[in-house]
Amino acid sequence: MVKVNFVDATLRLKYVAGYNAQNEPMFTTKTYRNLNSSHKAEDLVEVAYAIASLSSHALDSIVKQETTDLS
Helix, strand or coil: CCCEEEEEEEEEEEEEEEECCCCCEEEEEEEECCCCCCCCHHHHHHHHHHHHCCCCCEEEEEEEEEEEEEC
């Protein structure tokens, strides 16, 4: 039987920082590390929108990346 152990999680907010000469969006990313495994996706989205509301850039995407140890 395989054991799955949570190691850590990261929340990444991707913003549209502007547009280049070809009118294509340029992105910037802000990363928040050391998330707890008990955080629910709904809570993370709510927090991400609250953080993004403080930025002058438009929020493009929210990504949660988890690392697990399989043994």
